[in-house]
Amino acid sequence: MKTKAIIYISYHHKNTIKLLESSFEKEEYDFYNLAKTKEDILLDKYEKIVFASGIYFGKMDKKILQFIDKNIAKLLTKKIYVVITAGWNPKYYARKTIKYFNKLSLNDIKIFSCLGHDSYGPLKLIGGINKKRPNEKDVFKLKEFILENKIWYNIRVKEVNMDRNKISEMILEGEEIIYTFKPYYKKVVYRTIISLLIAIVPFILFLLFPIVFKFPQEMMTIIIISTAVMVVMVTIPLLIPLFMHKNRFYAVTNKRLIIQKGFFGIDFAFLPIESVQYVSVSVSPLDRYLKKGTWTISFGAISTPVTSKSGATFAFGDIGNVYENYKIIKAFIDESKEKEIK
Ligand SMILES: Cc1cc2nc3c(=O)[nH]c(=O)nc-3n(C[C@H](O)[C@H](O)[C@H](O)COP(=O)(O)O)c2cc1C
Numbered sequence: 025m026k027t028k029a030i031i032y033i034s035y036h037h038k039n040t041i042k043l044l045e046s047s048f049e050k051e052e053y054d055f056y057n058l059a060k061t062k063e064d065i066l067l068d069k070y071e072k073i074v075f076a077s078g079i080y081f082g083k084m085d086k087k088i089l090q091f092i093d094k095n096i097a098k099l100l101t102k103k104i105y106v107v108i109t110a111g112w113n114p115k116y117y118a119r120k121t122i123k124y125f126n127k128l129s130l131n132d133i134k135i136f137s138c139l140g141h142d143s144y145g146p147l148k149l150i151g152g153i154n155k156k157r158p159n160e161k162d163v164f165k166l167k168e169f170i171l172e173n174k175i176w177y178n179i180r181v182k183e184v185n186m187d188r189n190k191i192s193e194m195i196l197e198g199e200e201i202i203y204t205f206k207p208y209y210k211k212v213v214y215r216t217i218i219s220l221l222i223a224i225v226p227f228i229l230f231l232l233f234p235i236v237f238k239f240p241q242e243m244m245t246i247i248i249i250s251t252a253v254m255v256v257m258v259t260i261p262l263l264i265p266l267f268m269h270k271n272r273f274y275a276v277t278n279k280r281l282i283i284q285k286g287f288f289g290i291d292f293a294f295l296p297i298e299s300v301q302y303v304s305v306s307v308s309p310l311d312r313y314l315k316k317g318t319w320t321i322s323f324g325a326i327s328t329p330v331t332s333k334s335g336a337t338f339a340f341g342d343i344g345n346v347y348e349n350y351k352i353i354k355a356f357i358d359e360s361k362e363k364e365i366k
Pocket of ligand 1: 082142
């Protein structure tokens with residue numbers, strides 16, 4: 025049973041619903057389009073309710089406001105969130121909307137507002153304003169809002185091929201996977217190429233030496249063969265991460281952080297969430313160069329300390345949207361700890 029509902033109206037350019045659908049997980053919320061829904065919305069089963077609409081003539085849609093008036097007694101016991109899109113000055117409308125809710129004694133309201141494409145009335149003549157809004161940045165900000173206000177954590181940023189992901193088989197009773205990551209393959213490839221180059225260059229320089237000094241043919245052959253053997257011995261270990269990538273996955277569950285890894289077989293490493301004392305984001309020179317936002321999040325616990333010498337022993341390496349993910353994981357860990365203290 026879903027405990028969260030989104031009650032919305034969005035008709036002008038569907039700005040609001042597009043924003044909602046890109047930011048809120050469909051499986052987690054019951055969506056109600058108040059312009060169409062015929063059924064009675066049974067508010068009792070919901071803990072959290074998001075009201076959303078464009079701003080039309082200075083207010084949220086009439087039907088939304090009427091619905092709130094009609095159901096005020098029930099709404100007073102719920103957590104209420106509001107999302108609005110407007111053609112002009114969304115912050116102004118956000119303040120106005122909050123005042124409206126406060127007058128109804130709905131005091132602890134969290135509101136998100138952003139610009140939306142507006143071509144109402146004369147604006148149509150110029151094709152409208154804010155043509156590309158809401159955009160990706162708005163979606164990102166709304167996801168942050170969802171996270172900061174603890175509406176729901178499970179914001180999957182990108183679906184990846186999960187064929188080899190066996191983490192679900194490791195899940196214990198009462199445990200639930202909240203979030204799964206796959207490290208970024210291109211980064212592993214770049215890192216491998218760079219380390220191969222660094223490893224091979226000294227051998228090439230070493231080979232120049234007998235060539236420049238014209239060593240006898242037999243000696244040259246021995247030097248070339250032994251160098252080739254050494255090159256193979258040095259480079260094979262450097263290729264291992266590339267082959268291990270296919271089995272590498274990370275997961276955050278409501279109880280543990282899990283790393284799946286392995287070359288031929290599959291191994292798992294676990295860290296109980298309540299044992300995590302420290303979470304940090306690290307950026308390597310390669311990360312800086314690639315500017316892909318695919319960095320590493322490290323987790324420090326007594327069993328997996330982060331030291332200046334060996335770095336982190338438990339880390340989600342090369343994952344995307346790192347700041348967003350960092351905040352999600354950090355908030356999740358903090359909340360798990362809060363629950364434990366209570
Ligand atoms: C009838 C109508 C009235 C509007 N009135 C306002 C307004 O008073 N202030 C404003 O900033 N935007 C106004 N807008 C622009 C909408 O708030 C904006 O385009 C919003 O993103 C529409 O959301 P929707 O596409 O989800 O319906 C109006 C749009 C329409 C169609």
